[in-house]
Amino acid sequence: MLSLSNISKWHSSFTLDKVSFSVNDGDYFILLGESGAGKSMVLETIAGLVVPDEGNLFLDGRDITREKIQHRGIGLVFQDHAVFPHMNVRGNLLYALKGSPASHAEKKAKVEDMANRLSIASLLDRRPATLSGGELQRVALARTLIQKPRILLLDEPLASIDNLLKSDLRALLRQIHREGQTILHVTHDYEEALSLGTRIAVIDKGSIIQEGTPEEVFQHPRSAFVAHFAGLRNFFPVTLSAANGSTRAQTGNILIGLVTGESNPDGFIIIRGEDIVLSKDPIDTSMINNFKGRITEIVPSRFGYEVTIDTGIILHALVTGNSLVKLNLSEGNLVWAHFKATAVKYFSR
Amino acid sequence: MKKVSILNLVFTFAGALVLLFIIAPLLGMILKTSPQTLIGTAQEKEVQSSIWLTIWTSLTGTFIFSLAAVPFAYLLARKNFPMKRLVTGIIDLPVVIPHSAAGIALLGFVSRDSVLGQLGSAIGLNFIGHPAGIAIAMAFVSIPYLINTARDGFAGVPERLEKAALTLGASPSRVFFTISLPLAWRNIVSGLILMFARGMSEFGAVIIIAYHPMITPVMIYERFGAFGLKYARPVSVLFILISLTLFILFRWLAKDHEDKDK
Numbered sequence: 001m002l003s004l005s006n007i008s009k010w011h012s013s014f015t016l017d018k019v020s021f022s023v024n025d026g027d028y029f030i031l032l033g034e035s036g037a038g039k040s041m042v043l044e045t046i047a048g049l050v051v052p053d054e055g056n057l058f059l060d061g062r063d064i065t066r067e068k069i070q071h072r073g074i075g076l077v078f079q080d081h082a083v084f085p086h087m088n089v090r091g092n093l094l095y096a097l098k099g100s101p102a103s104h105a106e107k108k109a110k111v112e113d114m115a116n117r118l119s120i121a122s123l124l125d126r127r128p129a130t131l132s133g134g135e136l137q138r139v140a141l142a143r144t145l146i147q148k149p150r151i152l153l154l155d156e157p158l159a160s161i162d163n164l165l166k167s168d169l170r171a172l173l174r175q176i177h178r179e180g181q182t183i184l185h186v187t188h189d190y191e192e193a194l195s196l197g198t199r200i201a202v203i204d205k206g207s208i209i210q211e212g213t214p215e216e217v218f219q220h221p222r223s224a225f226v227a228h229f230a231g232l233r234n235f236f237p238v239t240l241s242a243a244n245g246s247t248r249a250q251t252g253n254i255l256i257g258l259v260t261g262e263s264n265p266d267g268f269i270i271i272r273g274e275d276i277v278l279s280k281d282p283i284d285t286s287m288i289n290n291f292k293g294r295i296t297e298i299v300p301s302r303f304g305y306e307v308t309i310d311t312g313i314i315l316h317a318l319v320t321g322n323s324l325v326k327l328n329l330s331e332g333n334l335v336w337a338h339f340k341a342t343a344v345k346y347f348s349r
Numbered sequence: 350m351k352k353v354s355i356l357n358l359v360f361t362f363a364g365a366l367v368l369l370f371i372i373a374p375l376l377g378m379i380l381k382t383s384p385q386t387l388i389g390t391a392q393e394k395e396v397q398s399s400i401w402l403t404i405w406t407s408l409t410g411t412f413i414f415s416l417a418a419v420p421f422a423y424l425l426a427r428k429n430f431p432m433k434r435l436v437t438g439i440i441d442l443p444v445v446i447p448h449s450a451a452g453i454a455l456l457g458f459v460s461r462d463s464v465l466g467q468l469g470s471a472i473g474l475n476f477i478g479h480p481a482g483i484a485i486a487m488a489f490v491s492i493p494y495l496i497n498t499a500r501d502g503f504a505g506v507p508e509r510l511e512k513a514a515l516t517l518g519a520s521p522s523r524v525f526f527t528i529s530l531p532l533a534w535r536n537i538v539s540g541l542i543l544m545f546a547r548g549m550s551e552f553g554a555v556i557i558i559a560y561h562p563m564i565t566p567v568m569i570y571e572r573f574g575a576f577g578l579k580y581a582r583p584v585s586v587l588f589i590l591i592s593l594t595l596f597i598l599f600r601w602l603a604k605d606h607e608d609k610d611k
Binding site: 049070095144 | 512
């Protein structure tokens with residue numbers, strides 16, 4: 001287990017303020033925050049590249065706050081992979097094994113094994129300059145994993161990768177995690193957090209402001225920042241099912257129509273508040289999701305009003321002041337909430 | 350028809366004038382020297398040993414001082430420390446002070462009554478009038494070129510590559526030798542070539558430390574003073590041709606090395 005206890009660092013541009021959290025063995029821990037929130041600084045502190053001004057770091061109960069980087073047993077993969085450009089892929093992987101007491105033949109075998117595991121065996125003799133972003137990220141992962149780190153730290157590993165390759169790499173990260181690797185992954189992307197994380201901590205201005213499972217953090221944002229940062233209120237754990245050629249997501253007793261290419265039935269859905277249309281009476285539209293419910297709350301929001309409707313699930317719709325007046329909406333009213341299947345975004349777990 | 354901007358024309362003309370300014374005197378000198386005279390000069394033992402002395406003293410000075418200059422350049426590129434700007438300014442001093450004045454300063458530094466001079470005497474080495482003194486004078490005026498170029502090279506190595514190496518279990522010294530040095534190598538080689546070339550062409554500081562043994566720039570000056578332009582010219586042409594050949598050879602070797610790296 002990795003624990004951070006009141007880690008503080010004063011830097012000219014920002015500070016880390018008493019950051020505390022624990023990553024348990026087997027966790028896929030996501031540290032979620034905007035750019036400049038201090039995420040990378042936290043990772044560099046754990047890796048030993050930055051020495052904190054205050055606080056302590058423990059790995060399996062051992063205080064490693066001032067331990068040398070090379071003795072920590074922590075692997076860090078950088079956002080832009082930091083693959084050594086003057087060595088080929090094999091050289092990069094071997095670099096991580098230099099200090100190991102293994103024989104040359106054993107090291108060679110380890111490199112081959114790791115390359116096969118991460119599907120980069122055909123790239124071993126290539127120079128980094130000839131590789132794509134996705135390939136470089138795999139090389140960087142392989143180079144770190146070959147050391148068998150106790151904790152794998154990932155700094156925005158998907159940020160510089162094409163959308164097309166992102167799902168491949170996500171699947172790879174899931175697989176690495178399933179094989180027992182404890183991972184701490186920092187990102188600004190809530191989609192990544194949802195699709196990969198088993199635990200999430202949200203960091204803002206150098207402080208951890210919420211920590212929990214994805215459900216706890218997104219369904220019950222403890223501050224406006226988390227809710228706004230995540231950009232979502234309509235967030236539900238679901239199970240997918242197919243009926244009559246269309247896909248449905250079930251949450252509680254409610255079935256929601258959606259469109260997705262994902263086959264894993266276990267996941268989350270998100271519906272943006274601005275995609276929910278309200279009406280007083282049932283209306284004839286192409287939208288397949290139509291739910292009747294009672295308004296429990298109307299509160300002003302950044303772009304108008306947020307109307308909360310209890311339809312069996314709690315939906316949050318964003319409407320303008322004009323619409324509110326036009327429909328004469330008030331708390332306690334019965335309304336219809338409508339949204340398209342394509343407005344439902346699904347994330348498999 | 351493609352439109353030609355007047356400004357571009359003016360700049361091209363200015364560029365041509367500058368090029369002519371550099372090439373014309375050199376070309377004039379070379380054309381005024383017959384191949385026979387050049388071959389005759391090249392066969393003179395005195396000339397041969399002078400050119401050889403110039404090359405090896407500059408090479409030796411460059412090599413020995415690079416052992417300290419390259420790590421120093423790394424420090425300047427990577428670390429912040431008090432009065433760093435002052436230190437950077439000091440490094441450039443040899444470029445801006447008159448080289449004869451640098452020679453006078455060095456003379457005091459290496460003469461027999463100085464600490465360095467006494468240390469040299471203890472092992473039977475007198476820097477004045479000695480190739481070791483020449484190498485020191487050459488290095489003094491040319492070392493800024495190596496430090497500045499190498500520093501730019503190290504600054505261009507992304508710090509995250511060094512950090513990545515550290516997290517992969519490498520010690521700081523291993524990171525320096527396996528990551529920083531190879532990645533800054535191109536600049537370091539350029540710096541070494543510049544330092545060597547600048548050292549070879551040094552006259553002002555060397556003549557004060559050592560008139561004899563005579564390096565080629567001093568020999569050119571001596572022949573001009575004693576016998577006139579006609580006698581100084583063939584040595585000058587020969588020295589320029591050898592310097593250029595060495596310069597091109599080193600550049601080619603460095604480039605060949607880089608290409609193999611790709």
